[in-house]
Each structure stands twice: as structure tokens, then as C-alpha cells.
Amino acid sequence: MTIAEQTVATEVAREDIPELMHRLGADAKAAAETLSTSPTEAKNAALRAAAGRLRANRTALMDANAQDMAAGEQKGLTKAMLDRLALNEDRIEAMARGLEDIAALSDPVGEIMAEWDRPNGLRIARVRVPLGVIGVIYESRPNVTADAGALCLKSGNATILRGGSESFHSSRAIHACLVEGLRDAGLPEAAIQLVPTRDRAAVGKMLTMTDLIDVIVPRGGKSLIERITAESKIPLFKHLEGICHTYVDRVADPEMARKVVLNAKMRRTGICGATETLLIHPEVVASHLPPIVEDLTAAGCEVRGDERARAADSRILSASEEDWGTEYLDAIISVAVVEGVDAAVDHIHRYGSQHTEAIITEDTEAAERFLNRVGSAIVMVNASTQFADGGEFGMGAEIGISTGKLHARGPVGVEQLTTFKYQVRGAGQCRP
């Protein structure tokens, strides 16, 4: 048994986990009831106070993080993983500002979404209310503790956070600041709870607590999402894959196509809105593709294509069937020649992940056909797929991007963390 394993084993005994998780859930549910009618100002005060606590405790946060970093190095985490895990003054300041930004968002709770009168005099209002209790299961980035807790709080939900085991001490230290913020604002401390054990049994139990948790938001790689999907009895707001496409149409402006494709692929290759496949009309392959390939290869991108694409540019490697359904999250792009808008849409529906797709065209009719036919959460004309982001959409912070169709779709900000109820006001009406 390594030291790390011993620590896990001594945190909470395995047999005590179901009861512990049930208690967390029950406390969250009670807190959610209070939060559902808590004034906006109290929620904002808690967020601002927590931001202050993060700043005041930055040395302690970095000490906690140093423990995680040392354990991570010992465990042989990759450099990229260690970078995601690391906290420094700048990142702590960014987290604190993130909380203040969420405090500055308008409160979705209580918003009257629609209101109408019935002929019998009943007045019906559809009013936004919190979802209740949201479970968030994430991997190594410790800042998710602050972001997710804050977004749920702002939308009036209680949260149960389950961070990655690598960031255990960092998340605990951040969570302590959030709890102090809640206490300062007179809100229940159980409004934001952190699962106090790294034992995976806690996640297993969490995913069965249908009476106590309303939604689970899993944040992480595909394997985490797939595991949680298979196991969860609770609905998920999840993001499985971003196999995004950019289609360069017959009447695309060549300069725009060149600039947008380069940005869509290479601005950041590791985000879900990065284009993974370029589709292109046969009539512009010869003219438009080589300059695009020029830019991509100059930027260090590997280009793989079908026969017709390769015929137009010898730098293109051969793509296999598997490429069309692959989310590279890397400096690789696949290129397929398609016979027009409809063929582009068919390719997208066959291989895509319903995330974000774009068409580059000067033809309004083609643009509208693409916008209407593509079934993805986000469909763009003449813009980079990298705009698929809650901040870029003007929604403020997001807890993630949902590739599901139900309830939350696309960027999930505070509004999508709510549901609604009907308030009906009468004067003694009876139904005939």
C-alpha cells in the first residue's frame, strides 16, 4: 500500500460511505429548499465573500496545492496533467474574479418566463425556479470547485462537488473558502458540499441517489463521461464529444475560408469547439484547399484527407474511415470532399456529435439550408466553431457545454441550471 492509498483508506471507511453520501444528499436537499427562496443579494454576498477568502488564503491554497502536486509527481502524472492541477497567485486571482463575475450576473430565479389569463379569470405564470440539487463530478482542475459551486449557488441550487482525487487537497482548501462565504452571507453551509473522500464508492452511491440529487454534471474526458452515463440513475447534463465540422461551400470567399478554418482548428486544439473535420465542395477543392492546407501545415497541423482532397494537395495524408468519427483534440484535421450542402449535412449527421458545425459561404440560400438542416446544438455561418462557448455567447460563465438535446443544450450557464413552475392565481374557480 502506497502512502497515497493509505490516506484514501483512512479518510472514510468504505462501509460508512453510503450513509455519509446519504447525509450529504439530505443536507443538500434541505439547503436547496432554503436557497430556492434566498434573496439574490445573499447569494451575491456569499460569492463576493468567498472571493475575498480565496485571496486572503492564497498561501494556504498554494500549500494545499503543493501537497497535490508532490503526490501527482510521485504518481507520474504527465506534464499537461500537472499543469492543469497547478495553482499559483494568478490562477487564484482568476478564480476569485470568476466568483465576482458570477455575482455580477443577473439572477435567473423568479424570472417570469410567460404570463397569461384564462377566460375563467385564472392568471397563469411560468416562473423560473432552481433545479434543486446538482452533483458535479470532475477531474483534476481544482478551479472547477469554485466555478461549479458558484454557478449552482447563483442559480439557487445546492451542489455536491466530487473533485478528482489528484486535486483533493486543493479542492478542499477552495471549498473551505466557499463555505466561509456562505456563512458570512447567512446561507446554509450545505449549499456547497465537497465529497470528503477520494473513494470511488462515493461516486457509485451518488449516482443512485435519485431522491436527493436532481442532475449530475460530469466534467472530464470521454472515459469519465461514458462510465458515469452507464452507471447513473440520475439525469446528466453532459458533454460527450465535440466532433465539429467546417464546410467550405462552392461560393465561399477563399480568404475568409482560409482564415476561419485556421482559427477553427488551430486557435486551441484541445477545446471541444475545435473543428476536427473540414468538408469542402468539389468545385473549390483545387482553388481553396491548397492555401488552407498551407496555413494549417505552417501552424503545425497534420492534414488527412480522402482521395479527392489528396489529389488537390500532395501534403495531405490518407484518411481512414475512423478519422471521420474521431475527436482529435490535437493538431490534426481530416478533409472530405462533399457534393454540396446536403451532402455536407449528411456527413455531419453520420459522423458528428451534435456539437457545433459551420458553413463558409456567400450564398444565403445555402447558408439557410445548412442552418435549418443541421441538427447540432450550434450551427454557424461564416464564423469559427471556436466561438462555441458560454462567454462568447454572452451568457457569462458556463458549467460546460451539453451535447444532449433535453433541457440543457449548448453552453450551460446559470439560466440552464433552472427549471420552472406554474403559479396560478384564482378567485375560487372550480373546474366545470
Next chain:
Amino acid sequence: MTIAEQTVATEVAREDIPELMHRLGADAKAAAETLSTSPTEAKNAALRAAAGRLRANRTALMDANAQDMAAGEQKGLTKAMLDRLALNEDRIEAMARGLEDIAALSDPVGEIMAEWDRPNGLRIARVRVPLGVIGVIYESRPNVTADAGALCLKSGNATILRGGSESFHSSRAIHACLVEGLRDAGLPEAAIQLVPTRDRAAVGKMLTMTDLIDVIVPRGGKSLIERITAESKIPLFKHLEGICHTYVDRVADPEMARKVVLNAKMRRTGICGATETLLIHPEVVASHLPPIVEDLTAAGCEVRGDERARAADSRILSASEEDWGTEYLDAIISVAVVEGVDAAVDHIHRYGSQHTEAIITEDTEAAERFLNRVGSAIVMVNASTQFADGGEFGMGAEIGISTGKLHARGPVGVEQLTTFKYQVRGAGQCRP
């Protein structure tokens, strides 16, 4: 082997069911893609044509129904079940008119829910789109075949209908009329499919087809819903129970309380919006409760209550703990004395099913507190809980009432059978 069982066995061989259901699903998905951009007029034309076919084929429908009725009698169905199963000229006419009513509803698809510009010039629109493929699993009422198929079609969704085995022939005959309507209007016939076998294995397969079906709507009794909930890998819009409460507050008008409670309980006892528990403030138990009990008992309702309720009226029988969590769907009501609005809300949150609750009060502050604190889908002031209905809300027909919190909540009409996507229009923007 009875004749009925032989019929089942010879319809489709058990081993062919997975492939059959997969084909239904794939056909539905293809049809859904067409429907998502089908013009409103085509959908309405299909509905009106189907209504005409129902009327023209009423003799054939009644013949098919006679087969089901005979089998049902042989099988020993109760009188109530046989009544739900029966078709006659009036019921066929009502079904046809139902289709025409749905044709007359406005089309939710394509509605721009919100639209805004970003500082970088991107224009973002949130547009209503169909969900895709909806599976509907129901019990004996054959009219659900027409209603559910029509609501899904109007909202641009393809449907896979799985009717109760008792109404097998009736549903097939109704379905044939819907398909003729689709054909007349030039829409894909697979837009509304009926599972062509009574074998329960078809349902089992259906509930695993996550790639082909977007939502399952189970309609039926609690045991059906529980079975489907346990088994389904696909999200459900479901209605589990309606344990509805009416709370008579300290400053309730006694005449209004009397009239509304009687209606809320006794107008129809078998619907989900019927009040099952009466809560009452201690200060008005002596004055308000006896006249209410008077009316209820005169209407044939059994009244069960706690000690304090029974002290006020000797006609009240003793309620057990179990009564508070029971959906009677019958002429029985339970009565509990609670200390005020907050105690009423606590009782509702402890025993209720998040369906519909009402307060009877002249005190605006108490009313607002009740409206805000109660977490149910529908919260009413001074009105009968029996108004919990899509038609009464002005939404037109409903496929059911959802007691879940996600996506669909309360009455589920055409609008709630849709989702949305973002359409983003740019001029070559790249993300910095």
C-alpha cells in the same frame, strides 16, 4: 396456449424482434430528419387527412375494436377497463376532432425564442426545433394512438407508438388512418409507426435504443411507469403520481373553501389533479371543516383524518401514516391539521409528488409565501387542483403531465415536445 397467446406468438418471432425494432428506430430517425424541416402546412394537411380517414373508416374501426372487446371480455377485463377500450361513433368523432384541433394549434418549430448581437458582430438566435424521435408506451385507451401520434407530428417529431396489447387491433386500425394521412400530405410514412407486435420483448428492446429514440413517454398506471423507469436507458417524460394537496388557510373564505375542496376532490376522482389530502389551519378546523366534510360525505367521499380533524367532526375516520403518501384516485380524502403555511409546505414536501397544490386564503402574504415555497410543478391560489390540465392552461392538447423537473414539467403540449438549437450568423469572425 390460448387463442390470444397463439396470435401473439405468430405475429413476429421473438428472435426477430431486436432487428425489427432497430429497423423501426432507423426509419423513425430518417423520418424525423425530414419532419424537422417539413412545412407546417404539410403537417396540418396530414392531420386533417387522417381525421377524414378516421371518419370514413369508422365501421372498420369499430370492427377492429369489436375483436379487442371480445378478447378483453374473454380475458376477464374489468368493466372499467373495457369501457376505456371501447370505441363507438362518438369516440371516433372525438378522435377526429382532436386531430383537427392539433392541426389548428400554432406550430412551435422554427419559433425564435431569443435573438441577440454580440459586440464582435455575431448574431445569435435560439430557435425551437423538434426533439427527434419520441417513443410512446401506453395502456389500453386506443385514442392515445391518434392523440400522441398527432402531437408528436405537429411538433415535428417522429413517433414509435407501443399500445397496450388489449387495444392491439383498434390501435392498428387507427394507425392505418394516420399513415394514410401522412401519405396524402407527402410526408414519410415512418413519421408515425406502431410496433407491430404485442410481445413485451419489443418494449425491452425499445428502451435500450439510445441512438435512435430521444425521449420515451410512458402513459399508464404507476406499475407501468415504475417498470419503464427501472428499465429505460432513454430519458422519460413521465408522470408518476398526483398526490395533490389543498390547504385551507387561517383566513380562508369558508364558502370558497367548501366549494373548491369539493370540486378539487370530487369533480373527477380518477384524474391526477384530484386533491388527495386536505390540509387545514387549526384556527379554522372547528368552523370550516364540518361543512366541507358535510359536502364530501354527501357526495359519497370517505374522509380520513388525524386526531385534531376527527375532534372537529365525528364523521371523519382515522387516517394512518400511509394515507398521507397515498394517491387514492378514488372517493377518499385524508385531512391533516397543520400549523400554518410553512407547516403545510413542509407536509407537502414530505408526502407530495410535486404535481399540483393549492392554498385557499384571503391573505396575500400567505398566498405568495405558498406560491414561492412549494416546489411542485403547479401551485395555485384559490382554485381547484383539477385545473391541472394542458387544455385548461390554454396549451391545447397534452401528451401527459410531467412530474419530473427536467425539460418538460406540468402539462406537456406541443411546445414541450421541442428543444432548441443556436443559429449563429457571422461575416468571417475568428475567435481571438
